Amino acid sequence: MSKRSLPFGCWPSPITATDVARHEGAPNWPVALGEEVWWAEPRPSESGRVALCRTRLDDPAGGTETVLPAPWNARSRVHEYGGRSYALLPGRAGAAVVFSEFGDQRLYLFDPAAGAAPHPLTPDPAMPGALRYIEPVVSPDGAGVLCIREEHTEGDGPEAVRRAIVSVPLDGSAATDPAAVRVVAADHHFLACPRLSPDGGRLSWIGWDHPDMPWDSTELRVADLRDGRATGARTVAGGAGQSVVQAEWGDAATLYCVTDPDGWWNPHRITLDADGAVASGPDSLVGVRREEFGGPLWQLGACWAVPLPDGRLAAVHGTAATRLGLLSPDTGEVADVDTPHTEWSPKLALAGADGGTVVGIAAAPDRPVAPVAVDLADGSWRTLSAGGTESAPFAAFLPRPEARVFTGVGGREVHANLYPPHHPEVTGPAGERAPYVVWVHGGPTSRTPMIYDQEVAYFTSRGIGVVEVNYGGSTGFGRAYRERLRGGWGVVDVEDSVSVAQGLVAEGLADPARLAIRGGSAGGFTSAAALAFSDVFRCAAIQFPIVDLAGWRTGETHDFESHYPESIVGPWPSARDVYERNSPVDHAEDVTAPFVLLQGLEDEICPPVQCERFLSRIRGRGVPHAYLTFEGEQHGFRREDTIRTALEAELSLYAQVFGFETDVPRVELRP
Template sequence: MVSTAPYGTWRSPIDAALVASHDGKPDFVGMVGDEVWWVAARPAEGGRAALVRLRPGGREAVALPAPWNARSRVMEYGGAPWAAVPRPAGGPLVVFVHFADQRLYAWEPDDPAGAAPRPLTPRSAVGGGLRWADPVLRPASGEVWCVLEEFTGEGPRDVRRVIAAVPLDGSAAADRSAVRELSDDRHRFVTGPRLSPDGRHAAWVAWDHPRMPWDGTELLVARVVPGDEGVRFADARTVLGGPEESVAQVEWAADGTLLAATDASGWWNLHRVDPATGGSVNLCPREEEFAGPLWRVGQRWFIPLDGGLVAVVHGRGAQRLGILDPETGELVDAAGPWTEWLPALAAQGTRVVGVAASPRTAYEVVELDTRTGRARAVGARHTDAVDRAYYPEPLIRTFTGPDGREVHAHVYPPHSPDFTGPAEEAPPYVIRAHGGPTARSPLVLDLEIAYFTSRGIGVAEVLYGGSTGYGRAYRERLRERWGIVDVEDCAAVAEALAEEGTADRARLAIRGGSAGGWTAAASLVSTTTYACGTVVYPVLDLTAWANDGTHDFESHYLHSLVGPLAEVPDRYRDRSPLARADRVSAAFLLLQGLADPICPPAQSERFAEAMAGRGVPHAYLTFEGEGHGFRRAETLVRALEAELSLYAQTFGVVAPDVPPLELVK
């Protein structure tokens, strides 16, 4: 029987503990012989990233036991943290980055003696130390090739990055000089190398400040030449890309040509590139994205297959898996219920594996057999934690923003099999701004969203101008207009939902983390649209963030988002929520990890201090040991319950089974 109850008061079996237990998703999938391996989040284990393998018969086994944590901190967002190869005897050889010390380790998980992982790289007491990502194992030569991020001083920008070779015999574990650098450090950022089929050339992607990788990158090719101490890269040259062209990924085809995803056409399309001349051919010209923003080295949107076909993640908005024939341009999508695929492809023979989800299923490891066209979930399989009747039923919407521009959004109305709202009442809505800001919100099952919708609070995820998935022109709407376009687009969606009667205009909230936290805070100081807001590990002071206030990777991001600081200093001050704290009139919740190197707690602390005594209800919660993105189950529970309590208090309802959040003025 369906009961009528005020929105926001509905009881739900989806509690914060359930949401926390399902936080995270499989990532960095790989093939090790016939086995599928991946990195799995473990919120209940302090946020550990476990390495999991799929054994014969479909049994999942932990390949790297606690307390080992397979997670890289290169560019702080990390990258591929592991690689493994099968061996004729003794089981696979694995190398991985351990999060606690960022050293590279080798391990033999099937060793009957049960030997512990052994370090391959040394510690460094300088700055952030030595960090590694995107390893390529070369057991025949006794090496693993990686991206090396080396701090040269104590500051966040005292850093260099190169491609380096690490000996597998452990001789570099206490000797930095035993690490051989393959590339020079002329470029600030590099991805891991890809070796040509004949082993004579290597290719990688590089870029420099002030560009971000979605602004402009270069595809480099170098000769691999022997030396007295081993091979090295020689005569590196740019064959594709530049300041206004983003090459997101490169791989070698079996015929010795390159495959590269570049947005020269305005969309990240897949091209075949002649490594000698740089001449390129678009293999499937479409107004779709065949790649995305390179936030982490080692992301793979496409992968060549035996026989010349290419598996590709592509789409406009949603990203699906397809098989491309580069000779004909024919593209056939994989059948199945999955509507969103991550850039985490791997392949062996006719098998393609990746990570995929849908609005009714969370992310799981999926395998496609290209011979039969059959796709099936093989690992981290989705199981319904509650009756599917409690899942939201999202709508894909396009709204009209200022100047008639399109604004894409995913709208999740309140939904429960047990309750309905009063006929005369419109529900409250939370407008969610994603992070990045050069990113997007995928349309997949998210129990955090269901936590609210099953209680009678609607959610709208806004893919504001600047989001990816809609071509370069759409994402460049935000150029020098961060804090304006994103704020306007979120408000346009909120106002439209209220105008059409979908949402209660008096009960609108804004919510975001990281760059979304900036948008939420900027919305609170520049609009009167929202009754309250949740601001999570945000940017609040542009000038401080630009002046050594963040890590190296994003230290020049504001150059494109806001403008060069030296040329427009007033813009940095005037747009910053910290400088306009006196304009906040809506209640808010501020959440901050105290170990966050990207958006350090100093800005949140100053904002909380600026709001003290101003008469605006608010709460500031901090979490020891949490960085940029909460990972621990207890943190996730506390943060989610506090957010719901804020909305309940602001919207004038009683949220059942949630401890009250103390708001101060």
Template sequence: MPRTSPYGTWTSPISAADVAAAGGGAQWLDAVDGELWWAEARPAEGGRLAVVRADGTEVLPAPWNARNRLHEYGGRPWVAIGRSLYFTHWDDQRVYVRDLDTGDVTPVSPEPPVPQGVRYGDLRRGRDGEVWAVRETSTGPRRTDVERDLVAFAGSELRSLAASHRFLTAPQLSPDGRHAAWLGWNHPAMPWDETELCVAEVRPGGAFGPHRVLAGGAGVSVCQLEWESPETLLALADPDGWWNLHRVGLDGALTKLAPVEQELGGALWKVGSRWFTPLGGGRHAVLSSGRLAVLDEHARTVTPVVPELTEWAPALAAFDGGVAGIAAGADRESAVVRVDLGTGTATPVVSSAEPPPAAYLPVPVERVFTGPDGERIPAYVYPPANADFTAPDGELPPFLVHVHGGPTGRNYPVLDLDFAYFTSRGIGVVAVNYGGSTGYGRAYRERLREQWGVVDVRDCVTVARALVAEGVADPARLAIRGGSAGGFTSAAAMTTERTFAAGTIKYPILDLAGWTGDGGETHDFESRYLDGLIGPLDTARQRYAERSPLTHAAALTGPVLFLQGLDDQICPPDQADRFVKALRGTGIPHAYLTFEGEQHGFRRAETMITALEAELSFYGQVFGFDTPGVPRLELQR
């Protein structure tokens, strides 16, 4: 018989340590000589990325860490060629090679004059055993003082291949070795705004000739390319407002293989992401808004496969007559799986950790809410769930509005132990795909154009108020939480709206003018992002001030918790420091936790545990319920 206890006080078997352990997982999967390999995050090892095989063997053991800082979000960090594993190492950002027979590790790229001053990413097979990659070189003291080019490694020899754009993906070699193709884009565009698909002749000595643009540009985004034959490429592009799969000839002819109003691609935050992979015979595995499907170009159809897996990472690989990838579902955490396309069944490649009992897990409910102007706002509602407890009659649960980062990103309806940590204690969560989110076409993404801090806040407020109106959430116990761009939206809501009684703000953007190339408080990749989200700084400076949460710190409507990594190069701690300083002596309860060694997003188990327990204690103090079993967070005023 369930015990009666107020929402928020329920005892849960899901600990912060369980959530931290689940915060690792597979990345950058590929097929190597008929076997699946991938990078695997290890929160218990400080967030190190190992490279492992499907049989559990670490082909890149400690102390090596296969991460890189390309565009600060990182690019494809490893490639296997013969019996050699080439990888980027986090500590110094150099490229190394590990002999898979002897275990010997040798540096390939030279030591830069400034630590981490030269970075590499998106490692690919080149010609004649070469490794091709993007090189990123710091040229001055500012975070935006960066140059990039395409390079080739042959042994310890390093040579430059091309430098067509400010931002680049690594070149890919055509099947006959005669051409190389890559993507490039320039400020102020982000890669989901417009990119250009470039191709160049590979000359006999290995040098690239002048490049030509085959597709993209002028408001068209290409997010992935693959060679199909010596004369044709396959590319995900959105000339009609949806990332669809196209065949691109060397003459520039563009043919859409299956016209659908579905997003078969995504935002290129990490260079080397792979949303499709050819299967042969005119069939291609694709991701439709993050879910696996098969595109048949002869039937011109896109057919869903294993619909119970509701999120796939953009890391597909054709494998064993089917497809393999990294997937999660509403009732299962992310894991490497193999799909038999004949039977439509998915099989785990390795045994994953058992999730908590289903009785303590929320089932996400897919909803579409209606905005004040009739706009549709997709969201996933995670209600409180714990078979051991029930709330007193008439009590409504506190609810957290979760704001994803990006803001060009999205939420998926999957098992999320971060959410379950709260829902199993009687705190509801709703994850909102506000205007600007991916997965719904370019028009939905561009709802946020010059409207960041308005549309995103309004959509989150609309969803929160709808749950209150439905009698699902307690109107006095609503909180908003998010990191990075989600931290901005959370802070903006807490300083401009009176809907939320508390906010958790992780590694946020708080001063928009500062978070530009001119302001010097962010990195090169996103230093012109706000041209689209807010407007050009030189003509919209007043808008930057009006939309900045830091401008309105004195108008804060309730308590806030700030969580910040001190080594963050994307959202450095400077802005959170200034906001918290402005709160001192105001009487508004607040806390500010900082973490040495953490970058953008938390990777260390001890950080994840501390941050999550602090957040629970924060809500308990603000909303008036006990939180036994976690350290009490000290609030300042």
């Protein structure tokens, strides 16, 4: 059947903003106890809470259950980005769970079979949410959990924070007696990945301090556990210019860690002697393999590699895309599991009575993100959640993505994911080029995977192309690529975004008069900077952005990122001129293109004051724009109505600027 021709941008699409909003977010953080597998699941329609769901591997029907009822919200605010907020332990009939409740940030114990509501394990702090917990690990005797505690004090500035690895008893005594929570270790400002050796005699963890970020320099520490406290702590891997992002015990004397002394996050082995000193290592298990077995620790609890009962490791690895492989430590050989998934998240767990099943979070361009179980005995796999069906929603309207490498300034490579407009029944007018939107990921030390994304399809099914830019500074391509951004944030990212847009124009794919840019957080910074420092983009959708680097460096963000600009902008205050030269707020007079600005009013990472300062310098200058704010939203939008409103406002912006008709509510652009 021949396709009919319609102008780009107004193709009829069955994918609505409500569809996108209801499916925003993805299953996350699988944890297993025997045959039970649990995972976290965002619920935009339930005020954006995070529910806990479960299934059983030995259930032939494959049924799933929402275990944690509304309004409970299993989400930690440690580092504001959170991470794995729960752990499983034996309950009356099946697993019970220890989890961090978003509302007050206390730890709670919940046994679904007990017929009672969750009850608190940690004290109610004097300041709301001042004590936060993450990465719980059940102690060998089952009497408590070890976890990272973040304590917010009454001091000034974002750094009025202390962190420690603490033990919390499961009998509930600490809920009324704060002294029952005992400090186990506290030797760095930032802590991650607490792990107990199989015999319970040693504890390992990762630590780092300002001004480093966890992808810059971290240390892997090991200590003996005596009377519930870490003693004799020593560094066994990492240090200046090396980033350890995960460590797991193989046995009481063997630690496997993911670190990058050769510029790539590769798996290494450390052997300890009887006294806990390093007998050998860290030795790479794969030589110098030019691909990543690790990534940035934006959230705590990530797991790229997990030791298997047979001595191998299950490992997520790759460059732009990731696969699940089985690594033999003795030979360095990696045998990839045969599944159709092209992206595996760093969230692995072992399940089954004998640990013979690997559970992870996986996706592909035509498969929604879902928990997936792989049977190591025969290599078979299955999707565990009800939403991860074989046939993706709106399958016929999904774009046909392509991984691309463009040429940037000075001939450098710029990686990107290209999603051309696609509709099963419609095409654009002959000889007409499509409008394109450059999507810029947050971080900026992060990357955008090429997976099923209804938000992308919302635009491409209407005749608007999307290209996601993994600009210099992104992860997934080695340390040298991610360090391109050192001292160049606001320059390299903008140049690479412009280069990709111009590359599409040069290929005859994109209309140079209908190019837009959009991004959130650090991507919002790049989008705003692109309007100020280039004339390529005709409009921008800017979400919860950084726009004032100096303000962000001097107290207008949270502790975790308060020194981040030291590496990607320059040392403060000696590089003040660079901060001002690269900040959109200091060049507001150069912004002439229309934009929509979208901001959560409870955002502690990129607070509204940044947007308000930017707008104060824009208003009255004749630049059409809209500023939409959302009560109850933090960094990143989680609620169905917010996501829908933001998406429709973005489409309305493009329709008005690019000159096509759309049926979404018109956002008013005022000068």
